[in-house]
Amino acid sequence: MSEATRVRTSLLLAATEDDVIGRDNDLPWHLPTDMRRFKALTAGHVVVVGRRTHESILSRLGRPLPGRITIVVTRQAGRPGEGPIIYQSSVPAALSVARAIEGFAGRDEVFVIGGAQIYTEALPEADTVYLTRVNAHVEGDAWMPKGWLDGFRLADKEHGPAGEELSYAFERYERG
Ligand SMILES: NC(=O)c1ccc[n+]([C@@H]2O[C@H](COP(=O)([O-])OP(=O)(O)OC[C@H]3O[C@@H](n4cnc5c(N)ncnc54)[C@H](OP(=O)(O)O)[C@@H]3O)[C@@H](O)[C@H]2O)c1
Numbered sequence: 001m002s003e004a005t006r007v008r009t010s011l012l013l014a015a016t017e018d019d020v021i022g023r024d025n026d027l028p029w030h031l032p033t034d035m036r037r038f039k040a041l042t043a044g045h046v047v048v049v050g051r052r053t054h055e056s057i058l059s060r061l062g063r064p065l066p067g068r069i070t071i072v073v074t075r076q077a078g079r080p081g082e083g084p085i086i087y088q089s090s091v092p093a094a095l096s097v098a099r100a101i102e103g104f105a106g107r108d109e110v111f112v113i114g115g116a117q118i119y120t121e122a123l124p125e126a127d128t129v130y131l132t133r134v135n136a137h138v139e140g141d142a143w144m145p146k147g148w149l150d151g152f153r154l155a156d157k158e159h160g161p162a163g164e165e166l167s168y169a170f171e172r173y174e175r176g
Pocket of ligand 1: 012013020021024025050051074076088116121
């Protein structure tokens with residue numbers, strides 16, 4: 001990668017039309033095609049995640065996301081990193097380290113993968129939002145903030161698969 005190549009910051013999430021994203025520190029749905037898309041988009045990239053979502057991933061998979069470096073944002077300062085996990089004490093610091101690693105590896109996109117607190121804090125730095133829009137009303141306890149897509153324009157939209165638990169669409173938003 002040339003020095004001039006910029007590393008983009010992308011948010012990747014699924015939300016209902018009323019912006020519910022989670023329940024009981026887990027996803028309120030099981031959408032296999034969306035999970036495969038998550039894996040395909042993030043494979044080989046650096047991901048930035050909040051401590052609560054990180055723990056949710058560990059309890060679901062029993063290990064960190066394979067094939068990706070995970071940067072966990074936590075106020076529990078001084079935790080040593082282990083394996084593919086690096087701890088950072090703020091969102092700006094996490095994004096800065098993520099972009100540096102990504103650029104050093106010759107790649108150009110880091111992904112913020114939640115949850116609500118981390119999306120909200122990273123939003124001002126986001127270039128792109130990959131949004132899986134779930135066409136349903138679902139009970140939840142984690143939401144995106146009101147008006148969070150202000151300042152972004154819809155750049156792409158694709159129907160999701162038929163025959164899963166809920167219907168959904170893949171949307172991509174770009175800043176501006
Ligand atoms: N639908 C989706 O696409 C999607 C994706 C991801 C997650 N989720 C859902 O989102 C929910 C979790 O979201 P959440 O908001 O509760 O938690 P979160 O954003 O995953 O993590 C919150 C934690 O991040 C750390 N943190 C937040 N702001 C910080 C700051 N400024 N400086 C340092 N550390 C900071 C704190 O960790 P410490 O307490 O350790 O200090 C805080 O407790 C779950 O239900 C999850 O399933 C949904």
